[in-house]
Amino acid sequence: MVASHYFVLAEELTKEFRAFIDPEYVIVDAETQRPYECDGLSMYCAMPLIVLLPETVAQVQRAMQICHQRGVPVIPRGAGTGLSAGAMPREDAVVLSLAKFKHVLDIDPLARTARLQPGVRNLAISEAAAQYGLYYGPDPSSQIACTIGGNVAENSGGVHCLKYGLTVHNLLSVELVTVEGELVRLGSEGLDCAGIDLMALITGSEGLLGVITEVTVRLLPVPEQARVVMAAFDSVKAAGDAVSAVIAQGVIPAGLEMMDSHAIVAAEAFAKAGYPIDAQALLLCEVDGTVEEVADHITRIEQLFLSLGATLTRVSRDEDERALLWKGRKSAFPAVGRISPDYYCMDGTIPRGELAHVLTEMQHMSEHYGLRVANVFHAGDGNLHPLILFDASKPGEFDKAEEFGGRILELCVAVGGCITGEHGVGVEKLPQMSVQFSPLEIAQFHGVKAAFDPAGTLNPGKGIPVLKNCQEYRALDPGRGHVARQHPEGYEQA
Amino acid sequence: MPASIRRDMSKHDVTQELIEQVNCARTDGSTLEIVGGGSKRFIGREAAADARIDAGRHRGIVSYEPVELVLTARAGTPLQEIEDTLAQQGQMLAFDPPHFAGGATLGGTLACNQSGPARPWNGSVRDAVLGIRLVNGRGEHLRFGGQVMKNVAGYDVSRAQAGALGSLGIITEISLKVMPRPAASMTLVKEMDAARAIVEMNTLAGRPRPLAGACWQDGQLYLRLAGVQAAVAGTASRWGGEVLQHESNFWRDLRDQRQPFFVDGEPLWRFSVNPAAPHWRDGADWRFDWGGAQRWLRGAFQRAELEREAGRAGGQVTLFRGGDRAGEVFSTQSAALQTLHRRLKEAFDPMRIFNPGRLYSWM
Numbered sequence: 025m026v027a028s029h030y031f032v033l034a035e036e037l038t039k040e041f042r043a044f045i046d047p048e049y050v051i052v053d054a055e056t057q058r059p060y061e062c063d064g065l066s067m068y069c070a071m072p073l074i075v076l077l078p079e080t081v082a083q084v085q086r087a088m089q090i091c092h093q094r095g096v097p098v099i100p101r102g103a104g105t106g107l108s109a110g111a112m113p114r115e116d117a118v119v120l121s122l123a124k125f126k127h128v129l130d131i132d133p134l135a136r137t138a139r140l141q142p143g144v145r146n147l148a149i150s151e152a153a154a155q156y157g158l159y160y161g162p163d164p165s166s167q168i169a170c171t172i173g174g175n176v177a178e179n180s181g182g183v184h185c186l187k188y189g190l191t192v193h194n195l196l197s198v199e200l201v202t203v204e205g206e207l208v209r210l211g212s213e214g215l216d217c218a219g220i221d222l223m224a225l226i227t228g229s230e231g232l233l234g235v236i237t238e239v240t241v242r243l244l245p246v247p248e249q250a251r252v253v254m255a256a257f258d259s260v261k262a263a264g265d266a267v268s269a270v271i272a273q274g275v276i277p278a279g280l281e282m283m284d285s286h287a288i289v290a291a292e293a294f295a296k297a298g299y300p301i302d303a304q305a306l307l308l309c310e311v312d313g314t315v316e317e318v319a320d321h322i323t324r325i326e327q328l329f330l331s332l333g334a335t336l337t338r339v340s341r342d343e344d345e346r347a348l349l350w351k352g353r354k355s356a357f358p359a360v361g362r363i364s365p366d367y368y369c370m371d372g373t374i375p376r377g378e379l380a381h382v383l384t385e386m387q388h389m390s391e392h393y394g395l396r397v398a399n400v401f402h403a404g405d406g407n408l409h410p411l412i413l414f415d416a417s418k419p420g421e422f423d424k425a426e427e428f429g430g431r432i433l434e435l436c437v438a439v440g441g442c443i444t445g446e447h448g449v450g451v452e453k454l455p456q457m458s459v460q461f462s463p464l465e466i467a468q469f470h471g472v473k474a475a476f477d478p479a480g481t482l483n484p485g486k487g488i489p490v491l492k493n494c495q496e497y498r499a500l501d502p503g504r505g506h507v508a509r510q511h512p513e514g515y516e517q518a
Numbered sequence: 519m520p521a522s523i524r525r526d527m528s529k530h531d532v533t534q535e536l537i538e539q540v541n542c543a544r545t546d547g548s549t550l551e552i553v554g555g556g557s558k559r560f561i562g563r564e565a566a567a568d569a570r571i572d573a574g575r576h577r578g579i580v581s582y583e584p585v586e587l588v589l590t591a592r593a594g595t596p597l598q599e600i601e602d603t604l605a606q607q608g609q610m611l612a613f614d615p616p617h618f619a620g621g622a623t624l625g626g627t628l629a630c631n632q633s634g635p636a637r638p639w640n641g642s643v644r645d646a647v648l649g650i651r652l653v654n655g656r657g658e659h660l661r662f663g664g665q666v667m668k669n670v671a672g673y674d675v676s677r678a679q680a681g682a683l684g685s686l687g688i689i690t691e692i693s694l695k696v697m698p699r700p701a702a703s704m705t706l707v708k709e710m711d712a713a714r715a716i717v718e719m720n721t722l723a724g725r726p727r728p729l730a731g732a733c734w735q736d737g738q739l740y741l742r743l744a745g746v747q748a749a750v751a752g753t754a755s756r757w758g759g760e761v762l763q764h765e766s767n768f769w770r771d772l773r774d775q776r777q778p779f780f781v782d783g784e785p786l787w788r789f790s791v792n793p794a795a796p797h798w799r800d801g802a803d804w805r806f807d808w809g810g811a812q813r814w815l816r817g818a819f820q821r822a823e824l825e826r827e828a829g830r831a832g833g834q835v836t837l838f839r840g841g842d843r844a845g846e847v848f849s850t851q852s853a854a855l856q857t858l859h860r861r862l863k864e865a866f867d868p869m870r871i872f873n874p875g876r877l878y879s880w881m
Contacts, residue, residue, distance in 0.1 A: 132794065133724065134717070134720045134721065134724070134794040135720060135792050135793055135794035136720075136723065136724055137792075156724070157724065157725075157726075158724065178670065179670045179674075181668055185667070185668070186667065189641065189645065190668065192645075192674065192677065193641055193645050202854065206854050208852065208854045208855060208858075210855075212790070212791075212792075212832060212833045212834060213791065213792035213795075213831075213832030213833055214789075214790035214791045214792060214793075214811055214812075214832065214833030214834065215637065215638060215642065215790060215793075215808060215811045215812070216631055216642065216644075216680075216681065216790050217681070217790070217833075217834055217849065218681060218834055218836060218848035218849040218851075218877075219681055219682070219848065219849075219851060219855070219859055219877060219878070220678055220679075220681065220682045220685070220686065220858075220859055220862055221631070221644060221677055221678045221679070221680045221681055221682070222678070222855070222858060224644065224674045224676075224677035224678045224680070225673050225674060225675075225678050227674060228670040228673070228674055229673055233673075245723075245724050245725055245726040246726060247726045248726045268585040269585075271584075271585050271586075271587060271698075272584065272585050274608055274698035274699070274701070275698070276697065276698065313726070313728070313745070313749065314726065314727060314728060314745070314749040314752065314753070316746060316748035316749040316752050317728070317745055317746045317748070317749045319748075320746045320748060320749075321746070373664075373666040373667065373668045373669060374666065375583070375586050375588070375665065375666060376585065376586055377583065377585065377586060402668075405666075405667035405668055406586075406666050406667055406668070407667070407668045440664070440665055440666070441664065441666050442664045442666055442668075442669040442671050443671050444669070444670050444671050445666070445667075445668035445669065445670065446668055446670060447670075448670055449670075449671055449672075453671070457671060457672070460664075460671050460672075461661075461671070461672060462660070462661075464658045464660055465660045465661060465662065465672070466672075468654065468658075468660055468675070468865070468866070469672050469673055469675075471864075471865030471866065472673045472675065472862065472865060473673075474861070474865065475858060475861035475862045475864070475865050476858065476861075478861075487672075488672065488673075
């Protein structure tokens with residue numbers, strides 16, 4: 025009954041869409057739809073009703089109007105590199121891919137801005153701007169593949185965000201199509217706009233508030249120089265203290281990354297970057313800026329690391345060496361992929377000072393669940409990426425990994441952090457939302473959602489949990505949900 | 519290692535008073551004007567509320583961890599208190615907020631989205647915000663964001679407050695990213711006309727040198743350099759120009775609008791536009807800040823005409839001080855954006871208790 029209803033709906037919609045979208049880009053057969061069944065979190069997958077690849081903003085608007093009139097859910101999709109199942113389809117929904125929108129529309133070298141279609145890859149922005157001595161700051165690990173529209177939807181960060189900010193700090197303007205199919209522009213070519221900061225709400229909204237069809241970003245001058253110091257430590261605590269000490273010196277590194285012993289060994293085997301495989305923790309600290317500034321900072325930082333017990337340091341002498349030292353870190357995920365059949369990447373943020381405590385706790389959990397965990401960590405900004413190693417072919421092992429992951433996120437909240445630094449909530453972290461937020465706060469989020477999408481048809485079931493589910497999650501374990509923090513007054517009334 | 523502050527703010531008496539005042543307003547259907555330090559009451563429309571709510575009493579630094587680069591303060595805390603505390607640890611509010619005539623608070627600074635001359639390089643108050651607590655129009659005390667650098671759980675309600683002028687609720691607490699103070703700074707002055715200054719400011723901002731301020735007034739271009747000593751000195755010798763004495767006073771007076779240009783009673787218009795938009799209306803009474811992205815114009819003009827000019831320059835215009843404040847003072851919103859504003863107001867403040875009409879007549 026239900027299946028035949030969807031069949032009829034798909035038939036009708038297909039006919040309507042093919043009247044104005046190239047029929048080849050209205051995908052209805054299962055085989056061609058298959059690549060869209062999941063995003064970067066492949067454990068969560070489902071088949072869509074229809075996949076659309078519109079080529080113009082007018083087509084996006086028309087498609088949204090049709091879906092709106094019929095009450096059909098729409099799931100916007102960028103490059104599909106997301107790691108929280110934010111782009112996971114559902115059988116009653118149209119997946120709206122922005123993959124055809126891949127043009128750099130305009131670069132203004134004097135004003136230092138780039139106007140982009142949403143499907144422009146993150147790295148392609150910097151490549152296009154390079155001829156003017158400019159680049160785009162946020163550089164998520166997936167920057168070869170991920171696109172700017174998705175970066176806005178997730179508020180993507182990257183290695184350099186302590187100094188250069190997240191997507192939200194580098195946006196000037198966003199054009200979006202509302203759920204009703206109306207085109208609106210938020211922001212401007214200036215640095216601020218009157219009224220409620222709607223662009224802040226859109227950034228990181230995971231495709232729940234609108235479909236992004238154009239993005240204008242700020243570009244930065246390429247620094248004169250960048251150099252990196254590698255430092256090995258014989259304990260995670262010593263490395264963590266060294267991170268704090270750099271900050272206390274008044275230096276804001278361009279990037280400050282930490283790896284634990286599992287990650288060091290895996291990355292070295294993969295990238296042969298010269299990492300000391302007997303180290304318990306490795307720091308990569310990059311400074312950039314003027315030649316004078318880099319010279320000043322790099323010496324201070326190396327001396328500081330040595331005075332704090334670094335067992336080995338190495339400073340990049342040229343661009344090749346800098347690239348090599350980073351290569352290990354940048355390939356840490358695939359490298360870990362080689363030492364385990366599968367891995368599950370988590371994404372919590374903690375106050376830096378809690379690092380040693382959190383890593384120790386995580387080790388206890390690792391023993392409890394019988395699963396190894398490797399850690400790469402944006403130490404400068406407190407964003408943890410624990411990689412839980414598991415074997416999906418063993419029954420129940422993914423469930424165990426997922427539970428382990430959930431516990432790590434709850435620990436992050438308990439020490440004053442949050443459940444996601446840059447990967448988003450998607451479907452994956454819906455249960456932990458009720459650990460970080462009270463029912464009243466979640467209700468307020470639903471209010472924001474309803475302001476943009478009163479019928480709730482835009483990427484439904486993602487980002488914000490329905491309140492009933494929050495209570496069920498808490499009911500699983502009375503202690504859970506309160507590990508978070510002191511909830512605001514009114515919490516108990518809800 | 520620098521000391522950290524973590525105060526016990528468990529006594530929620532003042533917080534509770536604020537909530538009770540909101541609940542009373544709900545019960546008797548009255549409206550509230552939110553006032554912090556009162557330094558920015560000239561911003562926004564003239565709008566009458568039934569009563570005033572004193573958010574400035576809700577003050578004090580809650581926690582400060584210098585090595586985390588994070589400070590949390592109650593929204594009524596004066597900027598001066600925060601800046602003094604940060605200075606003791608060699609840190610600062612990078613967005614360089616205006617104090618105006620004095621007494622400006624952190625909450626008001628966020629609600630009015632006010633940042634100083636360093637804003638294009640150091641980010642705005644909105645950029646520095648990590649999380650807030652807010653009492654909404656249902657009297658619910660809610661927390662959004664957090665105290666860590668990266669947090670994408672839930673919508674960014676914290677940053678959405680920037681420019682909302684309190685229309686969504688009373689901000690009670692703010693967590694911010696703070697930054698180290700630069701080791702050295704220096705200001706260079708060059709004689710230049712307005713049109714040339716726009717090009718020059720943008721050209722220099724595209725170079726990887728430690729620029730942290732660029733303004734133009736009375737035929738002079740002012741460039742502030744800030745960073746490590748060698749980089750500042752090296753840049754100054756490359757760029758040339760006269761070195762300004764007492765530079766910190768100059769930038770403070772600009773930031774706080776202490777110069778007569780800003781406060782002599784003439785209507786003051788603020789353009790927030792593309793920094794490289796060519797200079798127009800030459801001969802009018804202009805000052806440029808933010809490397810050309812913020813331009814001040816003094817005098818009596820038709821708002822509609824200036825809005826068209828702002829649009830051509832890629833941005834917006836606001837009647838910042840003086841003039842007709844019973845009419846609209848902020849940039850006209852399209853019908854679609856008005857709808858979004860109204861629905862958000864409804865979601866946070868369904869009984870329209872807070873600052874009615876302050877932002878727009880229809881809010």
